[in-house]
Amino acid sequence: xxxxxxxxxxxxxxxxxxxxxxxxxxxxxxxxxxxxxxxxxxxxxxxxxxxxxxxxxxxxxxxxxxxxxxxxxxxxxxxxxxxxxxxxxxxxxxxxxxxxxxxxxxxxxxxxxxxxxxxxxxxxxxxxxxxxxxxxxxxxxxxxxxxxxxxxxxxxxxxxxxxxxxxxxxxxxxxxxxxxxxxxxxxxxxxxxxxxxx
Amino acid sequence: xxxxxxxxxxxxxxxxxxxxxxxxxxxxxxxxxxxxxxxxxxxxxxxxxxxxxxxxxxxxxxxxxxxxxxxxxxxxxxxxxxxxxxxxxxxxxxxxxxxxxxxxxxxxxxxxxxxxxxxxxxxxxxxxxxxxxxxxxxxxxxxxxxxxxxxxxxxxxxxxxxxxxxxx
Numbered sequence: 001x002x003x004x005x006x007x008x009x010x011x012x013x014x015x016x017x018x019x020x021x022x023x024x025x026x027x028x029x030x031x032x033x034x035x036x037x038x039x040x041x042x043x044x045x046x047x048x049x050x051x052x053x054x055x056x057x058x059x060x061x062x063x064x065x066x067x068x069x070x071x072x073x074x075x076x077x078x079x080x081x082x083x084x085x086x087x088x089x090x091x092x093x094x095x096x097x098x099x100x101x102x103x104x105x106x107x108x109x110x111x112x113x114x115x116x117x118x119x120x121x122x123x124x125x126x127x128x129x130x131x132x133x134x135x136x137x138x139x140x141x142x143x144x145x146x147x148x149x150x151x152x153x154x155x156x157x158x159x160x161x162x163x164x165x166x167x168x169x170x171x172x173x174x175x176x177x178x179x180x181x182x183x184x185x186x187x188x189x190x191x192x193x194x195x196x197x198x
Numbered sequence: 199x200x201x202x203x204x205x206x207x208x209x210x211x212x213x214x215x216x217x218x219x220x221x222x223x224x225x226x227x228x229x230x231x232x233x234x235x236x237x238x239x240x241x242x243x244x245x246x247x248x249x250x251x252x253x254x255x256x257x258x259x260x261x262x263x264x265x266x267x268x269x270x271x272x273x274x275x276x277x278x279x280x281x282x283x284x285x286x287x288x289x290x291x292x293x294x295x296x297x298x299x300x301x302x303x304x305x306x307x308x309x310x311x312x313x314x315x316x317x318x319x320x321x322x323x324x325x326x327x328x329x330x331x332x333x334x335x336x337x338x339x340x341x342x343x344x345x346x347x348x349x350x351x352x353x354x355x356x357x358x359x360x361x362x363x364x365x366x
Contacts, residue, residue: 062356063356064356064357064358065356065357065358066252066254066357066358066359066360067357067358067359067360068250068359068360068362069359069360069361069362069363069366070362071223071224071227071362071363072219072220072221072223072224072227073219073220073223146315150250150252150265150360151358153263153317154252154254154261154263154358157254157256157261157263157296157319158254158256158261158356158358160296161256161257161259161261161321162256162257165256165257165258165259
């Protein structure tokens with residue numbers, strides 16, 4: 001009788017302990033933690049998927065005058081008011097494995113490619129030809145139908161250079177860092193730092 | 199009568215001078231836009247012909263835009279890198295063409311085809327125009343763009359001038 005009671009008591013204790021353990025494991029342990037392991041190639045692939053990241057857009061208006069010397073004599077000229085847009089950013093496809101460094105405590109260090117002008121285009125609706133003329137004493141010299149096209153090309157180059165001489169590239173770099181920092185923090189990194197590009 | 203004769207002689211001289219000048223300028227323009235058969239670093243032939251040079255100023259720098267006709271006599275596509283078209287000035291300073299924005303890094307010439315107007319843009323300082331300018335076309339073949347006479351581009355910002363000759 002005593003033996004039976006002892007066995008029952010031992011079983012009851014074991015059952016109680018098991019219940020406590022099970023209860024603690026499933027109900028008191030809080031939300032289950034998922035540990036994600038990230039490696040540099042996976043992060044690199046994610047960032048490269050962003051491709052050409054345009055981070056800044058400038059709009060510039062320029063007056064462009066183009067004068068063409070004619071052969072043998074005379075000249076033809078065109079004057080245009082051009083509105084152009086310049087987009088700059090970083091080409092993340094150029095990022096390599098050496099540019100991504102993972103550190104402890106969810107740290108990541110990136111070396112971004114040098115920012116560059118990604119696109120320059122003319123807004124045709126806001127672009128006007130103001131003047132087009134030819135020297136009056138050379139009526140035999142034919143007009144150049146491509147002169148406006150040349151002026152537009154000159155305008156594009158001019159706008160691109162003007163944008164480069166302003167702060168467009170440093171703005172593009174800063175904005176790219178801000179965008180990528182936000183992107184990487186959503187993927188779980190706490191500290192995102194950038195190395196200076198050469 | 200004598201005055202009339204003198205007027206005729208002077209008129210004839212002026213016409214002759216203008217004709218000579220026109221002939222000279224036409225000859226210079228032809229020399230500028232002559233065809234050059236060159237080859238790439240890999241030995242593929244192609245033909246280059248300069249058609250115009252445009253110079254302009256933006257802020258403190260100058261822009262030089264070379265327009266060229268490129269022809270591919272081969273039965274296959276020829277791909278040229280824009281970076282190969284280096285501009286050299288009298289001080290042996292070298293300038294690479296712009297390869298972003300409007301300018302693609304590769305120039306593709308279709309088989310037996312031609313690009314009638316390929317533009318090469320360079321950002322250069324003003325002293326570049328103090329002497330001769332040449333374009334590296336093909337493998338170590340220089341095409342003269344401008345002769346050695348100094349050119350002072352007193353141009354306002356946004357003003358461009360196009361030449362079809364070397365003497366400017």
